[in-house]
Amino acid sequence: MNAPASECLFCKIARKEIPAALVYEDDTLLAFKDIFPQAPVHVLIIPKAHCEGLGDLTTETAAAAARIPQVAAQLARDLGVMTGGWRLLNNCGPDSGQTVFHLHFHLLGGKALGGRLCQ
Template sequence: MSECLFCKIARKEIPAALVYEDDSLLAFKDIAPQAPVHLLIIPKAHCEGLADMTPEIAAAVGGLPRVAARLAQEQGVAASGWRLLSNCGPDSGQSVYHLHFHLLGGKPLGGRLCL
């Protein structure tokens, strides 16, 4: 999908503060962080959201918890705790329709799940 913001980031057409990249996933700092550590982890291939995953996207995303744990360690929030979430659809607050996961940490997040 050529006009998708996150596809453009994955193709390196738009700069981002990258913190991780492998063959299928990319992680970068959120431009409007909601916590001291706020990273976005995306599959490089386009997928609108969790409800739209193909078997290939599901395979790529299967390694995401391991990547998130590694990033939490590297960002210094593994010991204090961190949150990993994905919004799916307009009522959830999804604003970019490319599957992505928010990794948040660095402060007490409480029970609130909305960003």
């Protein structure tokens, strides 16, 4: 099934056991560049505490997740995509395309993304 927090890729990044190109960090959230970008700007925003997805929120992870849109907007400004537009999305579960089972949101921008989200 899904990896425990001790083996979770994003938990390892949050603990600095695996390097990542960080673009934001505070006490509860971390943002880093996606290693397989789907747009010129593709950043992942995660709570540092492990949570598999939106259906598994705890009080701690819900409080962190509630701040993600605000952090995403600041990153969109900082990364130069605020004016042209950007997308913030979450995949929840295997049928959605989630491959790392640690809650994360994708911030995408830097090109026209179009209206379709699936093929």
